[in-house]
Amino acid sequence: MAQRIRKAVIPVAGFGTRFLPATIAQPKEMLTVVDKPVIQYIVEELVASGIEQIIFVTGRGKRAIEDHFDYSAELEMLLKEKGKEVLLKEVRRISSLAKFVYVRQNKPLGNGHALLCAKDIVGNESFAFCYGDDIIVSKVPATLQMIKAHEKYKDLIMGVIEVPKEKVSSYGIVRPVGKKTGGSSSRILACPPKFQRNLQRVDKTWEDKVFEIVGVVEKPKAQEAPSRFANPGRYIFNPDIFEYLEKTKPGKGGEIWIADAVDKVFKNRAVYACKIDGQYFDCGDKLEYAKANVNYALGRKDLGEEFRKYLKSLRI
Numbered sequence: 001m002a003q004r005i006r007k008a009v010i011p012v013a014g015f016g017t018r019f020l021p022a023t024i025a026q027p028k029e030m031l032t033v034v035d036k037p038v039i040q041y042i043v044e045e046l047v048a049s050g051i052e053q054i055i056f057v058t059g060r061g062k063r064a065i066e067d068h069f070d071y072s073a074e075l076e077m078l079l080k081e082k083g084k085e086v087l088l089k090e091v092r093r094i095s096s097l098a099k100f101v102y103v104r105q106n107k108p109l110g111n112g113h114a115l116l117c118a119k120d121i122v123g124n125e126s127f128a129f130c131y132g133d134d135i136i137v138s139k140v141p142a143t144l145q146m147i148k149a150h151e152k153y154k155d156l157i158m159g160v161i162e163v164p165k166e167k168v169s170s171y172g173i174v175r176p177v178g179k180k181t182g183g184s185s186s187r188i189l190a191c192p193p194k195f196q197r198n199l200q201r202v203d204k205t206w207e208d209k210v211f212e213i214v215g216v217v218e219k220p221k222a223q224e225a226p227s228r229f230a231n232p233g234r235y236i237f238n239p240d241i242f243e244y245l246e247k248t249k250p251g252k253g254g255e256i257w258i259a260d261a262v263d264k265v266f267k268n269r270a271v272y273a274c275k276i277d278g279q280y281f282d283c284g285d286k287l288e289y290a291k292a293n294v295n296y297a298l299g300r301k302d303l304g305e306e307f308r309k310y311l312k313s314l315r316i
Helices: 038-048 063-068 073-081 085-095 111-117 142-153 165-170 241-246 258-266 286-299 304-313
Strands: 007-011 053-058 099-104 127-130 134-137 156-162 172-176 187-190 210-218 234-237 271-275 279-282
Touching (some): 007 038
Antiparallel strands (some): 127 234, 156 234, 172 210, 210 271
16 A cells, blocks of 8 residues: 655745845745744645645744744743633644654755755655745645645656746746647756657546646746646655755756756656646745735635725725
């Protein structure tokens, strides 16, 4: 029987320069959407997907993340003394969501290097990987959708979201089996023809959800994109990804990148894309972060009605 996926890795060592000066003294992952840090939304999604252990790859200045998910005797005592039972219950829930492990990335050497820092903790297990600033709102947790696909196909699963044609140039766009890319100006990560598989390998009951891919086109022009499915940095990896990473030489900026390791996987075996059903917010982008705040505020029972009235009053 296949081993159940119970671990997830989240790299959070980045400086968050796009949100300066807000991130001078706090991690970008701790910026709040309404009243909850971005990273908590992601952790809650992982826990709802069955993840039991979450491995944060941290760096200097990220202590606030550890404190947020830690037990705080002083805070609990204060809330109890003041009779704030609802808040006390929430604080206790947060610290017991999962088993949290922290490993330090001592130098900013790329997301591939960050993942390698977690190798010994992950061990010989398949695991989930996601960035710390991407929120996906969905009925079925996004990670669970990918886990179900992995249970079926066993190979590397790359989560994808469908983006408008005018936005494909902002993402890495996956190349489905049999699709060609126009032009030659975009960098293409793809397997040679002899390794291309037959699309019939995908179970017909899954063909609207999962499809085989043979490469990723990095930030293509709209007319050159092989699809409109973008990778928001979510994967289900088998443990051999560490072997590929260890063989990956430093690339752009002298850093080790997951995309380059995945390129090596393409050349050896099948890789599948799982279309994630949900609404995606890249909270590392200021506009998307603002949209996330509006979306969540409108969905809150205690805020939604009044906030909706306020938005209408703006007469934009």
